[in-house]
Amino acid sequence: MPDGIYSLADLCGLADVTPRTVRYYIAQGLLRSPGTTGPGARYDDGHLARLRLIRRLQREHLPLAEIRARLAALTDDEAIAQAEGPAEPPAESALEYVRGVLEGRALRGASGQAQAAAPPRMPARQIAMPAMTRRSFVARELAAPLADVGEPSAAVPPAAAPPAPDRSHWERYTLAPDVELHVRRPLTRSQNRAVARLVETARQLLEEDQP
Amino acid sequence: MTFDIRQDRAYLRAPSRSTRYLVVRLAAPDAPRRPGRLPVNVSLVLDRSGSMGGPKIRLAKEAVGQAIATLDARDRFSVVFYDDTIDVVVPSTPATVDARAAAGEALHRVDARGSTNLFEGWMRGCEQVAGHADGEVVSRSLLLTDGLANVGVTDRFELETHAAELRRRGVATSTFGVGHDFDEALLEAMATAGGGNFYYIQDARQIGDFMTSELGEALEVVAREVRLEVALPPGTQLEILGPERVERRAPEAWSVEVGDLVARQDREIVLRLSFPHGRPGDLADVTVAVRDRDGAFGAGHAAARWIYADHATNDRQARTREVDRPVARLFAARARMEAVGFNKAGDFRRASTSLQRVAERIRSYADGDRELLDLAAELEGQALREVGVAMAPARQKEMYSDAAYLRRTRTADGQAMRRS
Numbered sequence: 317m318p319d320g321i322y323s324l325a326d327l328c329g330l331a332d333v334t335p336r337t338v339r340y341y342i343a344q345g346l347l348r349s350p351g352t353t354g355p356g357a358r359y360d361d362g363h364l365a366r367l368r369l370i371r372r373l374q375r376e377h378l379p380l381a382e383i384r385a386r387l388a389a390l391t392d393d394e395a396i397a398q399a400e401g402p403a404e405p406p407a408e409s410a411l412e413y414v415r416g417v418l419e420g421r422a423l424r425g426a427s428g429q430a431q432a433a434a435p436p437r438m439p440a441r442q443i444a445m446p447a448m449t450r451r452s453f454v455a456r457e458l459a460a461p462l463a464d465v466g467e468p469s470a471a472v473p474p475a476a477a478p479p480a481p482d483r484s485h486w487e488r489y490t491l492a493p494d495v496e497l498h499v500r501r502p503l504t505r506s507q508n509r510a511v512a513r514l515v516e517t518a519r520q521l522l523e524e525d526q527p
Numbered sequence: 528m529t530f531d532i533r534q535d536r537a538y539l540r541a542p543s544r545s546t547r548y549l550v551v552r553l554a555a556p557d558a559p560r561r562p563g564r565l566p567v568n569v570s571l572v573l574d575r576s577g578s579m580g581g582p583k584i585r586l587a588k589e590a591v592g593q594a595i596a597t598l599d600a601r602d603r604f605s606v607v608f609y610d611d612t613i614d615v616v617v618p619s620t621p622a623t624v625d626a627r628a629a630a631g632e633a634l635h636r637v638d639a640r641g642s643t644n645l646f647e648g649w650m651r652g653c654e655q656v657a658g659h660a661d662g663e664v665v666s667r668s669l670l671l672t673d674g675l676a677n678v679g680v681t682d683r684f685e686l687e688t689h690a691a692e693l694r695r696r697g698v699a700t701s702t703f704g705v706g707h708d709f710d711e712a713l714l715e716a717m718a719t720a721g722g723g724n725f726y727y728i729q730d731a732r733q734i735g736d737f738m739t740s741e742l743g744e745a746l747e748v749v750a751r752e753v754r755l756e757v758a759l760p761p762g763t764q765l766e767i768l769g770p771e772r773v774e775r776r777a778p779e780a781w782s783v784e785v786g787d788l789v790a791r792q793d794r795e796i797v798l799r800l801s802f803p804h805g806r807p808g809d810l811a812d813v814t815v816a817v818r819d820r821d822g823a824f825g826a827g828h829a830a831a832r833w834i835y836a837d838h839a840t841n842d843r844q845a846r847t848r849e850v851d852r853p854v855a856r857l858f859a860a861r862a863r864m865e866a867v868g869f870n871k872a873g874d875f876r877r878a879s880t881s882l883q884r885v886a887e888r889i890r891s892y893a894d895g896d897r898e899l900l901d902l903a904a905e906l907e908g909q910a911l912r913e914v915g916v917a918m919a920p921a922r923q924k925e926m927y928s929d930a931a932y933l934r935r936t937r938t939a940d941g942q943a944m945r946r947s
Contacts, residue, residue, distance in 0.1 A: 321762040321803045326544055330764055330801070361762065361778055396778050410657035410666075410696035417689060418650055502681050 322359040331367035338367070346370060346384050362392030369399035491518045529554055529824050530817045534831040535850040541807045541835040548768075549798040549831055550850045551755060551815055554946070555788035556823050559749045565821075566601040567665045567745045570619070570652035571738070574672040575608040578708065580639035583673060583731045587705075588634045590735035594742045595630055598622035602746075603664075605655035606630060609648025610641025611678045619655040645676035646686060653698055660697045665748045665787065667723060668698060669741060671734070673705040676713070683713050690721030691772075699723040699787070701741055705731055707920035711927045712868065719770040722786045726941045727928035729921060740942055747789040750823035755783040755796065756816040762803035763811070768857040769934045771796055788823075791945040795936045797853055805835035852898055855889045859906055860930035866914040867927045875915050882910035 324335050341347040347366055350357040366387055373383045390398065408416065491497055497518065499511055530553045539545040559565065571594060573579075573587050595604050599622055606617040616633050620626045652668045660666040680686060690700045700721030702714035705728045718725035724744075726737045757765060758780055765781045767773050772784040788794060802811055816828035862885040869878035886906035893899035913922070932941050 326803075393778070396775070399775075406692070406696050408696075410660050410693055410698045411654065413692055413696055414650055414654040414657050418647070418654070508682070 321361075322364065323355070324357060324359065327359045327363060327367070331364055331371075333367055333371075338363075341367070341370065344380065344384065346380075346387055360392070361396055365392065365396040365399040366390075369395055372399065491515065491522055495522060529556060529827075530815075530829065532815050532829045532831055533847055533850050534833070535847050535854070536841075536844050537834060538836040538841045538844045539802050539805065539811055539833045540841050541805055541809075541837055543804050545802045545833075545841075547800050547802065547833060548850050548854050549800060549813065549815070550853050551796045551798065551817075553753065553785070553788065553792075553794040553796070553817060553824075555749050555790060555792040555794070557749075557790055559790075560822055564746060565663060565665050565748055565751070566603070567598065567667065567742070567748075568603045568619075568656055568659050569598075569666075569742065569745065570605045570607060570655045570668045571595075572607045572609065572648050572652035572668060572670045574610070574643060574645070574648070574674065575637055575639045576610040576641055576643040576674055577639060578643075578674045583705065583734075584637070584639040586731045586734050587671065588637060590738045591634060592631050593735045594738045595622060595627050597739060597742055597746065598627070600624075603659050604630075605652065606634070607648055607652040607655065608637050609644055609651070610639075611644050612641065613644065613647050613651045615651055615655065619659055642678050643672065643674050643676055644678040645670070645672055646680035647678075649686075649700070650689070653693055653700070656698050657693075657696070665745050665751065666698045667745055668693075668700050668721075669703065669723075669738065670700060670714075670717070671703040671705065671738070672709050672714070673731075674708050675710050683710075683716055686713065687716045687720040690717045694720065694722040701725070703728055703734070703737055703741075704924070705734060707924060711924055711931075712864075715864075715927070715931050720772075722784070724935070724937070724941065725928070725931055727924050729924070737941070740940075744789045744943055745787075748787045749790045750788045750819040750821050753785040753788050753817065753819040753824065755785065755798075756818055756828075757781040757783060757798065758814045759800065760802070760811045760813070763813075764801040766799040766801075768797040768799055768854065768861075769936075770931075788819075789943050789945070791947075792943045793936065793946060794944070795853055797850075797857055802833065807835050807837055809835040811835070846892065846894070848896055848898075851892060851896070852902075855899055855902055856933060858885050858888070859902055860933045862906070863909070863914075863926055863930040866909075867918075867923050867930075870914045870918050871923060873917075875917070878914035879910040882906045882914060886910065 322330065324338060328335055328338060338347065342349050347363055350359050350363070352358075369387065369390075370383055373386065387395065406413070495518070497511075497515065503511065530551060532552075533550045535548040539547065571591050573591065575584055575587075579587065591606055595606075598604055602622040603619050604617070604622050604626075605615065605619040608614045608616055614637070616637060617626075617630045620630075649668065649670045652670065656666050656668050675681075676686075680689075693700065700717055701723030702718045702721075703726045704711055704714045711725075711727065715725040724741060726741065728734055728737050759765060761779060763779075765773060765775075765783075767783055771786075774782045774784070776782050783796060783798070785794065785796060798815075800813065805811065811833040812830060813832075814828050814830045816826075817824040859882075862881050866878040866881045869875070869881065883906070886903040889899050889903040889906070893903060909926075913926070918926075928941065929939065932939065936944050938944055
């Protein structure tokens, strides 16, 4: 593992996080301290991998305490392998996957009303979904005016017919160790966009409250 | 030589991080290594919602007949029509003469009605393919729609994720959008995640041509699951400017998933490398190997080398135009796709700005290069006259699909770029 190769700005650019987030994670024990502070502080691939792993685990709705425990058990090399390594080879065949998805939907449909009444955990299949690679380099390259162009068609008018109620499911977003947001999907595109902004804003606000 | 690499510049900045580009050009061989072609295993999944009524559904049915006529008994096919209910009109069958004739009969009974459960239609098609996807076969689900998914799963992220998961299990997805009312960003994203192709069919009379062309490509695949294996110096990061997926397999070893290539296909992949700082005189070596499931690209590799130097040397160094141009084209394509999204949303100012900023950036390094200056001027013209005002839906689709084709090194008709 090469020593200290990234400045704080480099690290933040590569991991797509703010310096405040990095400092917060160090204070929370999720990231190792770089040793020194100030402009001379240098970070390595282990820091980068851990930052990416934290984001992935957050997307999988794990609480921060659980993320901390998982990261503590990893060496830097293991963190790199987990954060950016290839996904595990699929355990199930294409046919098993399709049937699992189709049957999962049917089961959810059968108990749709009960689910609508009380937000349950997400179905296991969705928790297990791998993080998709977001190609945001143009936005980063060209800065502000393109900063939120991840979904070019976000403004397509919502579909004509409302989503069938028996297809709905709850998703859980962990905003901070003690704060969660539950969302019943599917939503319209404009609602999706609003929720994404809400999550982002809430995480920033909650983060600012940290020491 | 089945591939080569070109780097944009020779030097890296010793005192700071440097961004450099590397273009990998792949040239697929004329024929597979083994005798004969690979069998294909496809499902044709077609929208028969109310909006497909009239000539569209007739043309779509004719297209299916035309497409399956190109198959023979080595291959398998199935046909699924969907609205809010899903009909597996032809379950997966070997493409014998009898089976193709029987499919023709079954197609007569299909008519347009109902709403659009794209998700389940597509999944049922994938189910038909998945049952026979093991071994030496090209497995693909071809999804055609003219509207917005409005029943079942409609979330783009979820559809994209399923497409990616199926691709990992050997089933690719290609998508066809017909007319002016489909969601091009959704279909393009599904095809990208699914390792297949995306097509915009402006006129329903072209459905047959596009579907036959896609199936024709599947019949001519010579290299499956092509990937670049890239080894980088410590601390170097890799991003891909096109739609290819990238994975980091070890701290310094990365894999770029390119997908299947057909006979004589040319494909260009642009790597964006972010190097750490270093000492003047240090070397940074990058090696690229091309691997595929059929061994079409052999076992060779190519190497590029950068040298760390001070700012002055970096500022004076020459640029390789053969790299600058594809880099500029890919940034322009991405900006156009984004601009169409803003235009659809009615945000004409941002649509315009997104093209202008890329144009400015290209001008900043064009230094008299005619091709780069022309591209910048074209973007500026489009910023002013096209995306800066309300665009006709057909023009939005056209600009979006042109850009999507360019990002995959495909022709203006969406077909693989091939050596004659």
